[in-house]
Amino acid sequence: MAEVLLTADRTLMSDYHHNVFLGFGTCAPPNVIPDWLYKFLFFPPIKTRDGIPIAAPYGLRKVEAQLLKKGFDVLTVDPDHLKEYIDDAKVLGIHVMDPFGIGPASSTFAAIFKKEPFLAQYFHVLMEKPEIRRAKKHGLKIIVGGPGVWQFKYRPEFVEKYGIDCIIDGEAEKVVGKILQVALSADVLPQHYEVSVKETPSLEEIPDIVNPSINGLVEIGRGCCRGCKFCSVTLRPLRWYPYEKIMREINVNLTSEYASNTCLHAEDVMLYGSKNTIPNDEKLIQLHELVMKKCEGFCWSHCSLATVASKPKLFSKIAEIIQQKQPWWGVEIGIETGSPELAKKLMPAKAHPFKAEEWPEVVRTGMGLMHDNNLIPACTLIVGVPEETEEDIIKTIELMDDLKSFRSLIVPLFFVPMGRLKDKDWFKKTEMNKLHKELLFKCLEHGFYWIDKLIDLSIAGKWYTTLIRPFYKLFVEIIRYKARSLDQMVVNSQLRNT
Numbered sequence: 210m211a212e213v214l215l216t217a218d219r220t221l222m223s224d225y226h227h228n229v230f231l232g233f234g235t236c237a238p239p240n241v242i243p244d245w246l247y248k249f250l251f252f253p254p255i256k257t258r259d260g261i262p263i264a265a266p267y268g269l270r271k272v273e274a275q276l277l278k279k280g281f282d283v284l285t286v287d288p289d290h291l292k293e294y295i296d297d298a299k300v301l302g303i304h305v306m307d308p309f310g311i312g313p314a315s316s317t318f319a320a321i322f323k324k325e326p327f328l329a330q331y332f333h334v335l336m337e338k339p340e341i342r343r344a345k346k347h348g349l350k351i352i353v354g355g356p357g358v359w360q361f362k363y364r365p366e367f368v369e370k371y372g373i374d375c376i377i378d379g380e381a382e383k384v385v386g387k388i389l390q391v392a393l394s395a396d397v398l399p400q401h402y403e404v405s406v407k408e409t410p411s412l413e414e415i416p417d418i419v420n421p422s423i424n425g426l427v428e429i430g431r432g433c434c435r436g437c438k439f440c441s442v443t444l445r446p447l448r449w450y451p452y453e454k455i456m457r458e459i460n461v462n463l464t465s466e467y468a469s470n471t472c473l474h475a476e477d478v479m480l481y482g483s484k485n486t487i488p489n490d491e492k493l494i495q496l497h498e499l500v501m502k503k504c505e506g507f508c509w510s511h512c513s514l515a516t517v518a519s520k521p522k523l524f525s526k527i528a529e530i531i532q533q534k535q536p537w538w539g540v541e542i543g544i545e546t547g548s549p550e551l552a553k554k555l556m557p558a559k560a561h562p563f564k565a566e567e568w569p570e571v572v573r574t575g576m577g578l579m580h581d582n583n584l585i586p587a588c589t590l591i592v593g594v595p596e597e598t599e600e601d602i603i604k605t606i607e608l609m610d611d612l613k614s615f616r617s618l619i620v621p622l623f624f625v626p627m628g629r630l631k632d633k634d635w636f637k638k639t640e641m642n643k644l645h646k647e648l649l650f651k652c653l654e655h656g657f658y659w660i661d662k663l664i665d666l667s668i669a670g671k672w673y674t675t676l677i678r679p680f681y682k683l684f685v686e687i688i689r690y691k692a693r694s695l696d697q698m699v700v701n702s703q704l705r706n707t
Protein backbone atom coordinates (compact mmCIF):
# COMPACT_ATOMS: atom_id res chain seq x y z
CA MET A 210 0.00 0.00 0.00
CA ALA A 211 1.32 3.45 -0.88
CA GLU A 212 0.32 7.04 -0.19
CA VAL A 213 0.99 8.11 -3.78
CA LEU A 214 -0.57 6.15 -6.67
CA LEU A 215 0.19 6.69 -10.34
CA THR A 216 -2.01 5.51 -13.18
CA ALA A 217 -3.30 6.18 -16.71
CA ASP A 218 -6.48 5.25 -18.53
CA ARG A 219 -7.05 1.87 -20.23
CA THR A 220 -5.97 3.08 -23.70
CA LEU A 221 -2.55 4.06 -22.34
CA MET A 222 -2.01 0.98 -20.16
CA SER A 223 -1.62 -1.35 -23.13
CA ASP A 224 1.30 -2.58 -25.20
CA TYR A 225 -0.81 -2.65 -28.41
CA HIS A 226 0.36 -6.19 -29.24
CA HIS A 227 3.95 -4.82 -29.09
CA ASN A 228 3.22 -2.65 -32.11
CA VAL A 229 3.19 1.10 -31.55
CA PHE A 230 1.36 1.68 -34.88
CA LEU A 231 -1.67 -0.16 -33.46
CA GLY A 232 -1.81 2.46 -30.71
CA PHE A 233 -3.24 4.84 -33.34
CA GLY A 234 -6.42 2.71 -33.12
CA THR A 235 -7.20 4.40 -29.77
CA CYS A 236 -7.79 7.66 -31.69
CA ALA A 237 -10.79 6.14 -33.52
CA PRO A 238 -14.32 6.18 -32.11
CA PRO A 239 -16.51 3.11 -31.52
CA ASN A 240 -17.71 1.59 -34.79
CA VAL A 241 -19.32 -1.62 -36.05
CA ILE A 242 -16.61 -3.79 -34.46
CA PRO A 243 -17.93 -4.64 -30.96
CA ASP A 244 -16.08 -2.57 -28.34
CA TRP A 245 -14.65 -5.63 -26.51
CA LEU A 246 -13.18 -6.96 -29.74
CA TYR A 247 -11.88 -3.56 -30.83
CA LYS A 248 -10.18 -3.22 -27.44
CA PHE A 249 -8.55 -6.63 -27.86
CA LEU A 250 -7.38 -5.78 -31.39
CA PHE A 251 -5.96 -2.32 -30.70
CA PHE A 252 -5.35 -1.82 -26.96
CA PRO A 253 -5.53 -5.05 -24.95
CA PRO A 254 -4.93 -4.48 -21.21
CA ILE A 255 -1.33 -4.85 -20.13
CA LYS A 256 -0.61 -7.87 -17.90
CA THR A 257 -0.70 -7.19 -14.18
CA ARG A 258 0.51 -8.84 -10.99
CA ASP A 259 -1.66 -8.02 -7.98
CA GLY A 260 -2.98 -5.05 -9.93
CA ILE A 261 0.49 -3.71 -10.70
CA PRO A 262 1.14 -3.40 -14.47
CA ILE A 263 4.26 -5.18 -15.69
CA ALA A 264 5.00 -2.13 -17.86
CA ALA A 265 3.67 1.44 -17.91
CA PRO A 266 3.91 4.55 -20.13
CA TYR A 267 7.47 5.90 -20.15
CA GLY A 268 6.47 9.36 -18.86
CA LEU A 269 4.75 7.79 -15.87
CA ARG A 270 7.86 5.67 -15.19
CA LYS A 271 10.00 8.83 -15.14
CA VAL A 272 7.74 10.47 -12.58
CA GLU A 273 7.69 7.24 -10.55
CA ALA A 274 11.52 7.14 -10.61
CA GLN A 275 11.80 10.77 -9.54
CA LEU A 276 9.36 10.32 -6.65
CA LEU A 277 11.13 7.16 -5.47
CA LYS A 278 14.44 9.05 -5.61
CA LYS A 279 12.94 11.77 -3.42
CA GLY A 280 11.78 9.16 -0.89
CA PHE A 281 8.04 9.13 -1.59
CA ASP A 282 6.00 6.00 -1.03
CA VAL A 283 4.76 5.53 -4.59
CA LEU A 284 3.17 2.76 -6.66
CA THR A 285 2.04 2.57 -10.29
CA VAL A 286 -1.30 0.78 -10.48
CA ASP A 287 -3.42 -0.52 -13.36
CA PRO A 288 -6.61 1.57 -13.77
CA ASP A 289 -8.84 -1.48 -13.30
CA HIS A 290 -7.21 -2.32 -9.97
CA LEU A 291 -7.28 1.08 -8.28
CA LYS A 292 -9.99 0.00 -5.86
CA GLU A 293 -7.55 -2.40 -4.20
CA TYR A 294 -5.12 0.43 -3.38
CA ILE A 295 -6.86 3.78 -3.38
CA ASP A 296 -8.26 3.81 0.17
CA ASP A 297 -4.73 4.09 1.57
CA ALA A 298 -3.62 6.73 -0.91
CA LYS A 299 -3.48 10.48 -0.35
CA VAL A 300 -2.50 11.47 -3.89
CA LEU A 301 -3.41 10.06 -7.30
CA GLY A 302 -1.19 11.07 -10.24
CA ILE A 303 -2.72 10.56 -13.69
CA HIS A 304 -0.73 10.54 -16.94
CA VAL A 305 -2.59 11.91 -20.01
CA MET A 306 -1.86 11.98 -23.76
CA ASP A 307 -5.11 13.11 -25.43
CA PRO A 308 -7.70 13.06 -22.62
CA PHE A 309 -10.53 14.77 -24.53
CA GLY A 310 -9.81 13.41 -28.00
CA ILE A 311 -9.02 16.86 -29.38
CA GLY A 312 -5.42 16.12 -30.38
CA PRO A 313 -4.66 16.26 -34.11
CA ALA A 314 -5.06 12.52 -34.88
CA SER A 315 -8.25 11.92 -32.93
CA SER A 316 -9.99 15.11 -34.09
CA THR A 317 -9.35 14.04 -37.70
CA PHE A 318 -10.82 10.57 -37.02
CA ALA A 319 -13.77 12.27 -35.30
CA ALA A 320 -14.44 14.24 -38.50
CA ILE A 321 -14.81 10.97 -40.38
CA PHE A 322 -16.76 9.00 -37.75
CA LYS A 323 -18.51 11.91 -36.00
CA LYS A 324 -18.16 10.33 -32.54
CA GLU A 325 -15.94 10.68 -29.46
CA PRO A 326 -12.75 8.57 -29.80
CA PHE A 327 -11.94 5.64 -27.50
CA LEU A 328 -9.09 7.45 -25.76
CA ALA A 329 -11.44 10.23 -24.60
CA GLN A 330 -14.11 7.73 -23.55
CA TYR A 331 -11.67 5.73 -21.47
CA PHE A 332 -10.26 8.83 -19.78
CA HIS A 333 -13.83 9.65 -18.79
CA VAL A 334 -14.36 6.07 -17.58
CA LEU A 335 -11.26 6.42 -15.38
CA MET A 336 -12.40 9.71 -13.86
CA GLU A 337 -15.90 8.30 -13.25
CA LYS A 338 -14.63 5.27 -11.30
CA PRO A 339 -16.65 5.07 -8.05
CA GLU A 340 -13.49 4.34 -6.05
CA ILE A 341 -11.87 7.58 -7.26
CA ARG A 342 -15.05 9.61 -6.64
CA ARG A 343 -15.33 8.10 -3.14
CA ALA A 344 -11.64 8.67 -2.31
CA LYS A 345 -11.95 12.22 -3.59
CA LYS A 346 -14.72 12.89 -1.06
CA HIS A 347 -12.34 11.63 1.62
CA GLY A 348 -9.62 14.08 0.66
CA LEU A 349 -7.68 12.39 -2.18
CA LYS A 350 -5.66 14.91 -4.19
CA ILE A 351 -5.65 14.42 -7.95
CA ILE A 352 -2.65 15.64 -9.96
CA VAL A 353 -2.50 15.35 -13.74
CA GLY A 354 0.59 15.44 -15.99
CA GLY A 355 1.78 14.33 -19.43
CA PRO A 356 1.82 15.63 -23.01
CA GLY A 357 -2.00 16.02 -23.15
CA VAL A 358 -2.40 18.48 -20.25
CA TRP A 359 -2.84 21.48 -22.59
CA GLN A 360 -6.37 20.17 -23.29
CA PHE A 361 -7.59 20.92 -19.75
CA LYS A 362 -7.44 24.65 -20.55
CA TYR A 363 -10.37 24.01 -22.89
CA ARG A 364 -12.34 21.99 -20.30
CA PRO A 365 -12.41 24.07 -17.07
CA GLU A 366 -15.82 22.63 -16.13
CA PHE A 367 -14.36 19.09 -16.25
CA VAL A 368 -11.49 20.11 -13.93
CA GLU A 369 -14.08 21.53 -11.53
CA LYS A 370 -16.49 18.56 -11.76
CA TYR A 371 -13.86 15.88 -11.10
CA GLY A 372 -11.93 17.89 -8.52
CA ILE A 373 -8.57 17.89 -10.29
CA ASP A 374 -6.32 19.69 -7.83
CA CYS A 375 -3.25 20.38 -9.94
CA ILE A 376 -2.25 20.15 -13.62
CA ILE A 377 1.51 20.06 -14.26
CA ASP A 378 2.42 21.34 -17.71
CA GLY A 379 6.00 20.54 -18.84
CA GLU A 380 8.96 18.36 -17.84
CA ALA A 381 8.10 17.57 -14.23
CA GLU A 382 11.30 16.12 -12.71
CA LYS A 383 12.40 19.27 -10.88
CA VAL A 384 8.97 20.28 -9.61
CA VAL A 385 6.97 17.12 -8.97
CA GLY A 386 8.58 16.51 -5.55
CA LYS A 387 7.70 19.92 -4.16
CA ILE A 388 4.17 19.72 -5.59
CA LEU A 389 3.70 16.34 -3.91
CA GLN A 390 4.94 17.80 -0.60
CA VAL A 391 2.26 20.47 -0.80
CA ALA A 392 -0.38 17.84 -1.68
CA LEU A 393 0.56 15.62 1.26
CA SER A 394 0.68 18.52 3.71
CA ALA A 395 -2.91 19.36 2.78
CA ASP A 396 -1.94 22.88 1.64
CA VAL A 397 -3.65 24.39 -1.39
CA LEU A 398 -2.11 23.34 -4.70
CA PRO A 399 -1.75 25.62 -7.71
CA GLN A 400 -4.44 24.47 -10.12
CA HIS A 401 -2.22 24.93 -13.16
CA TYR A 402 1.57 24.69 -12.81
CA GLU A 403 3.53 25.60 -15.92
CA VAL A 404 7.12 24.38 -15.68
CA SER A 405 9.37 27.33 -16.59
CA VAL A 406 12.48 27.04 -18.79
CA LYS A 407 14.54 27.58 -15.59
CA GLU A 408 12.90 24.52 -14.07
CA THR A 409 13.65 22.29 -17.07
CA PRO A 410 15.85 19.46 -15.74
CA SER A 411 19.43 19.04 -16.85
CA LEU A 412 20.64 15.57 -17.92
CA GLU A 413 21.92 14.87 -14.41
CA GLU A 414 18.55 15.77 -12.94
CA ILE A 415 16.63 13.25 -15.07
CA PRO A 416 16.48 9.91 -13.20
CA ASP A 417 16.67 6.49 -14.89
CA ILE A 418 13.42 4.57 -14.96
CA VAL A 419 13.37 1.81 -12.35
CA ASN A 420 10.53 -0.31 -13.75
CA PRO A 421 9.78 -1.35 -17.36
CA SER A 422 8.24 1.01 -19.87
CA ILE A 423 5.65 -0.07 -22.43
CA ASN A 424 7.19 -1.65 -25.52
CA GLY A 425 10.69 -1.04 -24.21
CA LEU A 426 10.54 2.67 -24.99
CA VAL A 427 13.61 4.59 -23.80
CA GLU A 428 14.38 8.23 -24.30
CA ILE A 429 17.73 9.04 -25.91
CA GLY A 430 17.31 12.80 -25.69
CA ARG A 431 14.89 15.70 -25.24
CA GLY A 432 14.13 18.87 -27.16
CA CYS A 433 14.58 19.84 -30.80
CA CYS A 434 16.45 22.67 -32.47
CA ARG A 435 14.34 23.05 -35.64
CA GLY A 436 11.92 25.62 -34.23
CA CYS A 437 8.68 24.84 -36.10
CA LYS A 438 6.09 27.43 -35.14
CA PHE A 439 3.27 24.93 -34.45
CA CYS A 440 5.28 22.74 -32.06
CA SER A 441 5.73 22.99 -28.29
CA VAL A 442 8.68 20.54 -28.10
CA THR A 443 10.92 23.07 -29.77
CA LEU A 444 10.54 25.51 -26.87
CA ARG A 445 12.66 23.17 -24.72
CA PRO A 446 16.49 22.92 -24.77
CA LEU A 447 18.19 20.07 -26.65
CA ARG A 448 19.80 17.39 -24.42
CA TRP A 449 21.18 13.97 -25.47
CA TYR A 450 21.59 11.15 -22.94
CA PRO A 451 25.01 9.44 -22.74
CA TYR A 452 25.18 5.78 -23.91
CA GLU A 453 25.50 4.54 -20.33
CA LYS A 454 22.22 6.10 -19.29
CA ILE A 455 20.39 4.72 -22.34
CA MET A 456 21.81 1.24 -21.79
CA ARG A 457 20.90 1.29 -18.09
CA GLU A 458 17.27 1.97 -19.01
CA ILE A 459 17.32 -0.69 -21.74
CA ASN A 460 18.58 -3.14 -19.11
CA VAL A 461 15.65 -2.24 -16.83
CA ASN A 462 13.31 -3.22 -19.66
CA LEU A 463 15.18 -6.33 -20.76
CA THR A 464 15.74 -7.81 -17.34
CA SER A 465 12.05 -7.49 -16.56
CA GLU A 466 11.09 -10.52 -18.67
CA TYR A 467 8.51 -8.19 -20.17
CA ALA A 468 10.17 -6.97 -23.33
CA SER A 469 13.01 -7.99 -25.56
CA ASN A 470 12.30 -4.96 -27.76
CA THR A 471 13.51 -1.40 -27.60
CA CYS A 472 11.99 1.72 -29.06
CA LEU A 473 14.44 4.62 -29.14
CA HIS A 474 12.62 7.86 -28.43
CA ALA A 475 13.69 11.37 -29.49
CA GLU A 476 12.25 14.03 -31.76
CA ASP A 477 14.88 12.99 -34.33
CA VAL A 478 16.74 9.77 -33.50
CA MET A 479 19.14 10.37 -36.44
CA LEU A 480 20.46 13.47 -34.66
CA TYR A 481 21.60 11.56 -31.57
CA GLY A 482 24.60 13.28 -30.03
CA SER A 483 24.57 16.17 -32.50
CA LYS A 484 24.60 19.86 -31.54
CA ASN A 485 22.72 21.01 -34.61
CA THR A 486 20.88 19.51 -37.59
CA ILE A 487 23.86 17.55 -38.96
CA PRO A 488 23.96 13.92 -37.75
CA ASN A 489 26.99 12.77 -35.77
CA ASP A 490 27.98 9.56 -37.67
CA GLU A 491 30.16 8.09 -35.00
CA LYS A 492 27.74 8.52 -32.11
CA LEU A 493 24.73 7.31 -34.10
CA ILE A 494 26.50 4.18 -35.33
CA GLN A 495 27.87 3.36 -31.90
CA LEU A 496 24.46 3.80 -30.29
CA HIS A 497 22.86 1.41 -32.78
CA GLU A 498 25.62 -1.17 -32.44
CA LEU A 499 25.27 -1.14 -28.66
CA VAL A 500 21.48 -1.36 -28.72
CA MET A 501 21.24 -4.03 -31.42
CA LYS A 502 23.63 -6.28 -29.50
CA LYS A 503 21.12 -6.30 -26.64
CA CYS A 504 17.68 -6.32 -28.26
CA GLU A 505 15.58 -8.64 -30.35
CA GLY A 506 13.11 -6.12 -31.75
CA PHE A 507 13.59 -2.46 -32.48
CA CYS A 508 11.95 0.77 -33.66
CA TRP A 509 12.41 4.54 -33.58
CA SER A 510 9.80 6.94 -32.27
CA HIS A 511 10.56 9.88 -34.62
CA CYS A 512 13.08 11.06 -37.14
CA SER A 513 13.16 13.80 -39.75
CA LEU A 514 13.28 13.53 -43.51
CA ALA A 515 15.99 16.17 -43.73
CA THR A 516 18.51 14.19 -41.66
CA VAL A 517 17.84 11.04 -43.69
CA ALA A 518 18.17 12.97 -46.98
CA SER A 519 21.33 14.75 -45.84
CA LYS A 520 23.26 11.56 -44.99
CA PRO A 521 22.10 8.70 -47.25
CA LYS A 522 25.23 6.60 -46.64
CA LEU A 523 24.97 6.93 -42.88
CA PHE A 524 21.27 6.06 -43.07
CA SER A 525 22.00 2.90 -45.10
CA LYS A 526 24.70 1.92 -42.61
CA ILE A 527 22.22 2.24 -39.72
CA ALA A 528 19.64 0.22 -41.71
CA GLU A 529 22.26 -2.49 -42.23
CA ILE A 530 22.93 -2.70 -38.48
CA ILE A 531 19.22 -2.92 -37.68
CA GLN A 532 18.49 -5.45 -40.41
CA GLN A 533 20.94 -7.95 -38.97
CA LYS A 534 18.08 -8.77 -36.61
CA GLN A 535 14.83 -7.72 -38.30
CA PRO A 536 13.66 -7.07 -41.86
CA TRP A 537 12.09 -3.63 -41.28
CA TRP A 538 11.52 -1.03 -38.59
CA GLY A 539 9.00 1.75 -38.02
CA VAL A 540 9.00 5.46 -37.20
CA GLU A 541 6.71 8.50 -37.10
CA ILE A 542 7.65 11.50 -39.20
CA GLY A 543 6.20 14.91 -39.98
CA ILE A 544 5.84 15.87 -43.63
CA GLU A 545 3.36 18.63 -42.69
CA THR A 546 3.15 20.29 -46.12
CA GLY A 547 4.19 20.01 -49.75
CA SER A 548 4.34 23.78 -50.14
CA PRO A 549 7.76 25.45 -50.08
CA GLU A 550 6.09 28.80 -49.24
CA LEU A 551 4.26 27.39 -46.23
CA ALA A 552 7.40 25.48 -45.15
CA LYS A 553 9.29 28.81 -45.18
CA LYS A 554 6.65 30.53 -43.07
CA LEU A 555 5.96 27.77 -40.52
CA MET A 556 9.03 25.58 -40.28
CA PRO A 557 12.01 27.43 -41.71
CA ALA A 558 14.56 25.00 -40.22
CA LYS A 559 12.69 21.71 -40.79
CA ALA A 560 14.58 21.12 -44.06
CA HIS A 561 17.98 22.19 -42.67
CA PRO A 562 20.78 21.64 -43.89
CA PHE A 563 18.71 22.15 -47.06
CA LYS A 564 16.81 25.37 -47.72
CA ALA A 565 13.15 25.63 -46.64
CA GLU A 566 12.08 26.10 -50.28
CA GLU A 567 13.68 22.72 -51.10
CA TRP A 568 11.32 20.96 -48.67
CA PRO A 569 9.21 18.97 -51.22
CA GLU A 570 12.43 17.59 -52.77
CA VAL A 571 13.77 16.74 -49.30
CA VAL A 572 10.52 14.82 -48.63
CA ARG A 573 10.75 12.88 -51.92
CA THR A 574 14.42 12.00 -51.31
CA GLY A 575 13.91 11.05 -47.66
CA MET A 576 10.84 8.93 -48.38
CA GLY A 577 12.64 7.16 -51.23
CA LEU A 578 15.58 6.33 -48.99
CA MET A 579 13.26 5.01 -46.28
CA HIS A 580 11.47 2.82 -48.80
CA ASP A 581 14.74 1.42 -50.18
CA ASN A 582 16.11 0.72 -46.69
CA ASN A 583 12.91 -0.79 -45.23
CA LEU A 584 12.11 1.92 -42.72
CA ILE A 585 8.31 2.26 -42.68
CA PRO A 586 7.10 5.72 -41.72
CA ALA A 587 3.72 6.78 -40.34
CA CYS A 588 3.65 10.36 -41.65
CA THR A 589 1.56 13.38 -40.73
CA LEU A 590 0.38 16.41 -42.72
CA ILE A 591 -1.02 19.55 -41.11
CA VAL A 592 -4.31 20.78 -42.56
CA GLY A 593 -5.80 24.20 -41.92
CA VAL A 594 -2.88 26.16 -40.41
CA PRO A 595 -3.81 29.85 -40.16
CA GLU A 596 -1.51 31.01 -42.99
CA GLU A 597 -2.42 28.20 -45.43
CA THR A 598 -3.59 29.20 -48.94
CA GLU A 599 -5.32 27.17 -51.66
CA GLU A 600 -2.03 27.12 -53.56
CA ASP A 601 -0.35 25.48 -50.52
CA ILE A 602 -2.95 22.71 -50.42
CA ILE A 603 -2.57 22.08 -54.17
CA LYS A 604 1.20 21.69 -53.68
CA THR A 605 0.60 19.15 -50.90
CA ILE A 606 -1.84 17.22 -53.13
CA GLU A 607 0.82 17.16 -55.86
CA LEU A 608 3.39 15.90 -53.39
CA MET A 609 1.04 13.06 -52.40
CA ASP A 610 1.06 11.93 -56.05
CA ASP A 611 4.87 11.75 -55.94
CA LEU A 612 4.81 9.63 -52.78
CA LYS A 613 2.45 6.95 -54.10
CA SER A 614 5.09 4.29 -54.58
CA PHE A 615 6.67 4.68 -51.11
CA ARG A 616 5.57 2.17 -48.45
CA SER A 617 4.02 4.38 -45.74
CA LEU A 618 0.90 5.68 -44.04
CA ILE A 619 0.19 9.39 -44.45
CA VAL A 620 -2.37 10.94 -42.12
CA PRO A 621 -3.71 14.50 -42.47
CA LEU A 622 -4.14 16.16 -39.07
CA PHE A 623 -6.31 19.20 -38.42
CA PHE A 624 -4.37 22.17 -37.09
CA VAL A 625 -4.47 22.42 -33.30
CA PRO A 626 -3.12 25.66 -31.77
CA MET A 627 0.17 24.79 -30.04
CA GLY A 628 3.72 26.10 -29.67
CA ARG A 629 4.09 29.67 -30.91
CA LEU A 630 0.68 29.42 -32.62
CA LYS A 631 -1.15 28.56 -29.40
CA ASP A 632 -3.28 31.71 -29.51
CA LYS A 633 -4.54 31.06 -33.06
CA ASP A 634 -7.92 29.54 -33.92
CA TRP A 635 -8.57 25.79 -34.20
CA PHE A 636 -9.26 24.32 -37.60
CA LYS A 637 -12.73 22.76 -37.65
CA LYS A 638 -14.04 20.16 -40.01
CA THR A 639 -16.78 22.59 -41.10
CA GLU A 640 -14.00 24.74 -42.55
CA MET A 641 -12.81 21.96 -44.86
CA ASN A 642 -12.93 23.16 -48.45
CA LYS A 643 -12.95 21.08 -51.63
CA LEU A 644 -9.16 20.95 -51.73
CA HIS A 645 -8.87 19.83 -48.10
CA LYS A 646 -11.28 16.99 -48.86
CA GLU A 647 -9.34 16.04 -51.98
CA LEU A 648 -6.19 15.88 -49.87
CA LEU A 649 -7.95 13.76 -47.26
CA PHE A 650 -9.06 11.28 -49.95
CA LYS A 651 -5.57 11.16 -51.43
CA CYS A 652 -4.21 10.20 -48.00
CA LEU A 653 -6.92 7.57 -47.54
CA GLU A 654 -6.27 6.11 -50.98
CA HIS A 655 -2.55 5.99 -50.23
CA GLY A 656 -3.32 4.23 -46.94
CA PHE A 657 -5.71 1.73 -48.56
CA TYR A 658 -3.06 0.89 -51.14
CA TRP A 659 -0.42 0.07 -48.51
CA ILE A 660 -2.38 -1.00 -45.45
CA ASP A 661 -2.79 -4.70 -46.27
CA LYS A 662 0.95 -5.12 -46.70
CA LEU A 663 1.62 -3.14 -43.52
CA ILE A 664 -0.87 -5.19 -41.49
CA ASP A 665 0.76 -8.38 -42.74
CA LEU A 666 4.23 -7.06 -41.82
CA SER A 667 3.09 -5.74 -38.42
CA ILE A 668 1.45 -8.90 -37.12
CA ALA A 669 3.55 -11.50 -38.94
CA GLY A 670 4.82 -14.31 -36.76
CA LYS A 671 2.23 -14.07 -33.95
CA TRP A 672 0.22 -17.21 -33.13
CA TYR A 673 -3.07 -15.33 -33.47
CA THR A 674 -2.19 -13.68 -36.78
CA THR A 675 -4.56 -15.72 -38.95
CA LEU A 676 -7.32 -15.24 -36.42
CA ILE A 677 -7.18 -11.48 -36.08
CA ARG A 678 -5.97 -10.35 -39.51
CA PRO A 679 -9.56 -10.27 -40.94
CA PHE A 680 -10.68 -7.90 -38.17
CA TYR A 681 -7.94 -5.36 -38.87
CA LYS A 682 -8.91 -5.55 -42.52
CA LEU A 683 -12.57 -5.07 -41.56
CA PHE A 684 -11.59 -1.89 -39.72
CA VAL A 685 -9.86 -0.61 -42.86
CA GLU A 686 -13.04 -1.41 -44.83
CA ILE A 687 -15.12 0.59 -42.33
CA ILE A 688 -12.90 3.63 -42.82
CA ARG A 689 -13.09 3.13 -46.59
CA TYR A 690 -16.90 3.00 -46.38
CA LYS A 691 -17.07 6.12 -44.16
CA ALA A 692 -14.71 7.94 -46.50
CA ARG A 693 -16.96 7.07 -49.44
CA SER A 694 -20.01 8.48 -47.63
CA LEU A 695 -18.00 11.62 -46.87
CA ASP A 696 -17.10 11.72 -50.56
CA GLN A 697 -20.79 11.45 -51.45
CA MET A 698 -21.61 14.29 -49.05
CA VAL A 699 -19.02 16.44 -50.80
CA VAL A 700 -20.50 15.62 -54.21
CA ASN A 701 -24.01 16.40 -52.92
CA SER A 702 -22.96 19.72 -51.44
CA GLN A 703 -21.12 20.62 -54.65
CA LEU A 704 -24.29 19.83 -56.67
CA ARG A 705 -26.32 22.00 -54.31
CA ASN A 706 -23.86 24.86 -54.80
CA THR A 707 -23.98 24.74 -58.62
Ligand code: SF4
Nearest residue numbers: 433436437440443476
Ligand atom coordinates in the same frame (compact mmCIF):
# COMPACT_ATOMS: atom_id res chain seq x y z
S1 SF4 B 1 11.04 19.07 -36.21
FE1 SF4 B 1 9.34 18.13 -35.11
S2 SF4 B 1 9.90 18.25 -32.93
FE2 SF4 B 1 11.25 19.63 -34.04
S3 SF4 B 1 10.24 21.62 -33.88
FE3 SF4 B 1 9.58 20.70 -35.83
S4 SF4 B 1 7.67 19.60 -35.33
FE4 SF4 B 1 8.71 20.06 -33.37
